Every structure is written in C-alpha cells, then in structure tokens.
Amino acid sequence: MTTPPVLVHLVEPAAWRAALTEGALRPPSLADAGFVHLSAPEHVHRPAGRLFPGRRDLVLLVVDPARLEAPVRWEPGTAEDPPDLRFPHLYGPLPTSAVVAVVPWRPPVPPVLPAPDDAFGRAQALQTSLQVRRAAEVRDVPGGVAVADPRFSHSRDDNTVVLTTQVDAATVARTTAAVAAELDWPVAAAALRWPGAGPVAAELAADGWEATELVVMAREAAPLPGGDAAEVVDQRALHALWDRSWRRGLPPLPELDEVVAQLIGREHRTGTVVAVHDVAVRAAGRPVAAGQLRVDGATAAVEAMMTEPAARGRGHADAVLARLVSLAAGAGCDLVVLEADAEDWPRHWYACRGFRVVGSVWEVVATR
Known part of the structure; x- marks a missing residue:
C-alpha cells in the first residue's frame, strides 16, 4: 500500500508532554500488541470515535513516515472497520523527532496538517x-x-x-x-x-x-558555535530580567505592577505543554541576556530574546541564540522558527544568523 505524505496519531496532551521528555511515545498498545496505532489522515475519525468518543481536548500528532526507523505494516483494524481498510502499525516506539506538527483535535472542525517541508x-x-x-x-x-x-x-x-x-x-x-x-x-x-x-x-x-x-522566520536546527557563554537556567532565575524588560515596554499605567506580574506568572504553564529550555548569559552573577526554546516534536520556536541595554554589543544575544539552536538540534528537531516585527531591526539580525x-x-x- 502507498504510504501517504503524513500519518497521524491521536493522543492525550499529557501523554505527549511526557513523550517530549522521554524522546519517544510508547502508548499501552506498544506493550499490549507490539505496535503503535497510526492512521492515514482520512481514517483517524474511526479510532477517535472508538477510543475517545466526544473528546475535543486531544492532539493529533502529524508524523513524517520517512523519519520512522521501526517498520510500519498496513494491517486490518477492528471488526467494526470495513474489511478492506488497512491501518499503519508502527512496530516500535514513535520518536518525537518524527512528529513534524502537533494539531488540536476539535471535531467536526477539520484539522490543518502541514507537510514536513x-x-x-x-x-x-x-x-x-x-x-x-x-x-x-x-x-x-x-x-x-x-x-x-x-x-x-x-x-x-x-x-x-x-x-x-x-x-x-x-x-x-x-x-x-x-x-x-x-x-x-x-x-x-x-x-x-x-x-x-x-x-x-x-x-x-x-x-x-x-x-x-x-514575519515568520525559520532555519535548520543545526548546532551553532559560540554558545558556550550561555547556560540553561531555572526559569525563576529570569524573573527579575523579565520584569525589567517588560516594564520598559509598557506605559506608566496605574495597574503596571499587576500587568507585569501576570506576564511573568503565565510563563510557567508553557512547560506543562511543550518542552521548554530557558537560556541566559550572566554578568556579575545575574542574567543580563536570555532567550527561550519551545520544543514540540521536530519543530522548535525561539521566544523571549532580550538583553539588558547596558549589556548590549558584547555578543550575549549571539551566545544565547547559538545555545538555543544547538539545544533544538540536540532534541532531534530539524526546524527552528520565530516571529519578528516586520518593521523592527531584529528581523535583520536574525536574517544574518541564518533565519x-x-x-x-x-x-x-x-x-x-
């Protein structure tokens, strides 16, 4: 049978988040039946209806078959399926590096499934x-x-x-x-x-x-030199830097303290959904430049790049970005993406660094 450009797997978000830490998804079927249930996109509604009737809080993993190392065999589903229908069964764990996108499953709205390229x-x-x-x-x-x-x-x-x-x-x-x-x-x-x-x-x-x-920018997730000056830090070590940075970007509103507190307080939730790596360069013991990498399968996003004004022009941002891109490569990603204001200078800075x-x-x- 001809394999379609992408295959899909429906999973609960918590199971996917655990897989990001482990590097592979190992659902119960792998131990019970010896394989991971995959589907062609047009057939995923069948296992969804059987296993997760009425659920709209799941995610659909978009899998590039070319990135799978374990064998995939097209085999019958259940007795309720048409006798000539075959499903792709992956006889091994599903590596997170083979998942090119993670899409919310909200039937009857059809999911948008991007191609690997x-x-x-x-x-x-x-x-x-x-x-x-x-x-x-x-x-x-x-x-x-x-x-x-x-x-x-x-x-x-x-x-x-x-x-x-x-x-x-x-x-x-x-x-x-x-x-x-x-x-x-x-x-x-x-x-x-x-x-x-x-x-x-x-x-x-x-x-x-x-x-x-x-502008949405992208580059290959290949290791970059020059990241040795940047280190992975506990996110809480960046709160003071974020506070100073976000206050500079906000008008002097009466509720400014509450606004900044919310912007900082929201950040811990991201790590419960995707794998998050916070990176910083320190000077005199405190972070003066930082950035964040969000990994979701084979795709990673750079966020929250910032440098204290007094510490600019010393290569700190280069070190942070190099460490983030190298972390993405080490996590099995092939693509690093970011968004930059189309009218602001950082987009040109990123372009000079391969985006x-x-x-x-x-x-x-x-x-x-």
Missing part, C-alpha cells in the same frame, strides 16, 4: 496548538478559536481570537468584539494566522484597528 505551516501549528493546549477556555469561532484565561487578563497571547482559516474583515471585527465583550477582555485582539492575511489586516487598519505584521522569512502573520487590536 512546510516551514510556515509547522510554525503556525506550534504557535496555535500551544495557545489552545495552554488555554483555560477554548471556544470555536468562525475561522478558528478564541482562547481565554481570566487569571492573566492582561496577556493578549492568552486572551485572543486565533484565526487559521480565512474570513473577511467584518467577521474578524464582529467575532473579536463579541468575544471580548462577553469575556470582559481589556482589549479586543485577534491573530490572523492564515497565509495571505495581509489584505484583511489592511482593511481592519483602514477602519481604525491597530495592525502589526510579524529566512517563510511567511507573515498579523496581530490586530481594536482601538475603540
């Missing part, structure tokens, strides 16, 4: 899947979902509308305003994450919305 699609899968898996509440909306967490009301990343399928500007505005009003968000915000969302963002900007283009632009997304915020 689709850097933009894999970047979007990581970002949106993380937001959904980390959210306290997820709601279906036209074109995507709304994620919410009232504990961190000042975090737009945790209280926003995330759209991965094209809708028009009027739908974005209407949906975002309605959700923001119902959930009492401080601002109405949406992320437009489908390819070619620029015209819709421009239409919203013409209607008074604040629209920011973020290429693979697409754009837009963040829009209502200003009235």
Whole structure:
C-alpha cells in the first residue's frame, strides 16, 4: 500500500508532554500488541470515535513516515472497520523527532496538517496548538478559536481570537468584539494566522484597528558555535530580567505592577505543554541576556530574546541564540522558527544568523 505524505496519531496532551521528555511515545498498545496505532489522515475519525468518543481536548500528532526507523505494516483494524481498510502499525516506539506538527483535535472542525517541508505551516501549528493546549477556555469561532484565561487578563497571547482559516474583515471585527465583550477582555485582539492575511489586516487598519505584521522566520536546527557563554537556567532565575524588560515596554499605567506580574506568572504553564529550555548569559552573577526554546516534536520556536541595554554589543544575544539552536538540534528537531516585527531591526539580525522569512502573520487590536 502507498504510504501517504503524513500519518497521524491521536493522543492525550499529557501523554505527549511526557513523550517530549522521554524522546519517544510508547502508548499501552506498544506493550499490549507490539505496535503503535497510526492512521492515514482520512481514517483517524474511526479510532477517535472508538477510543475517545466526544473528546475535543486531544492532539493529533502529524508524523513524517520517512523519519520512522521501526517498520510500519498496513494491517486490518477492528471488526467494526470495513474489511478492506488497512491501518499503519508502527512496530516500535514513535520518536518525537518524527512528529513534524502537533494539531488540536476539535471535531467536526477539520484539522490543518502541514507537510514536513512546510516551514510556515509547522510554525503556525506550534504557535496555535500551544495557545489552545495552554488555554483555560477554548471556544470555536468562525475561522478558528478564541482562547481565554481570566487569571492573566492582561496577556493578549492568552486572551485572543486565533484565526487559521480565512474570513473577511467584518467577521474578524464582529467575532473579536463579541468575544471580548462577553469575556470582559481589556482589549479586543485577534491573530490572523492564515497565509495571505495581509489584505484583511489592511482593511481592519483602514477602519481604525491597530495592525502589526510579524514575519515568520525559520532555519535548520543545526548546532551553532559560540554558545558556550550561555547556560540553561531555572526559569525563576529570569524573573527579575523579565520584569525589567517588560516594564520598559509598557506605559506608566496605574495597574503596571499587576500587568507585569501576570506576564511573568503565565510563563510557567508553557512547560506543562511543550518542552521548554530557558537560556541566559550572566554578568556579575545575574542574567543580563536570555532567550527561550519551545520544543514540540521536530519543530522548535525561539521566544523571549532580550538583553539588558547596558549589556548590549558584547555578543550575549549571539551566545544565547547559538545555545538555543544547538539545544533544538540536540532534541532531534530539524526546524527552528520565530516571529519578528516586520518593521523592527531584529528581523535583520536574525536574517544574518541564518533565519529566512517563510511567511507573515498579523496581530490586530481594536482601538475603540
């Protein structure tokens, strides 16, 4: 039987998070039957209905068959399946390095499954899947979902509308305003994450919305020299650095202390969903530059790159980035992605370090 470009496996998020630590997924079927149940994408609804009826909190692992070392055999499913239907059974553990994307399973909404060579699609899968898996509440909306967490009301990343399928500007505005009003968000915000969302963002900007283009950049996860000055640290060691950095980026609001406390307080949750590595360069014993790597299978994302103003120009950011990319390679990733403001200088800094632009997304915020 011809193997499709990707195979899929449905799993509970906690089991996938444990696999990221172990480097491989070993579900009970591996011990009981000797193999891991995989599916062609068009057939995954069958095991989903049998094993997880009504569940919408699962994740779908998108597997590149070319990265599997153990044999895959196409064999019959259960007695309820058509007699000529065959399922791919992996006779060995599923390595996390073979999983090119992790996609929320929210039937009847069809999942978007990026191809192994689709850097933009894999970047979007990581970002949106993380937001959904980390959210306290997820709601279906036209074109995507709304994620919410009232504990961190000042975090737009945790209280926003995330759209991965094209809708028009009027739908974005209407949906975002309605959700923001119902959930009492401080601002109405949406992320437009489908390819070619620029015209819709421009239409919203013409209607008074604040629209920011973020370029999605990617590079190979090959070890980089120069990371020896940076070390992996406990995330709590970075709280003071984050506090100083985020205060510099915020206006002097009366609730500033609460805003910063929420931005710091939200961060520990990411490590419960994906594998997180925090890296820093110290000077006089305290972190002065830092960055974070988020690993989700074969894809890793660089986040929260920052350097104290007084410590800039000394190569600290280069050391942090080199350590992060090398950590991604060591975790079995083949792709490292990030997002940068299209109008700001860091995008050019990243380009000089091997990152290429693979697409754009837009963040829009209502200003009235």
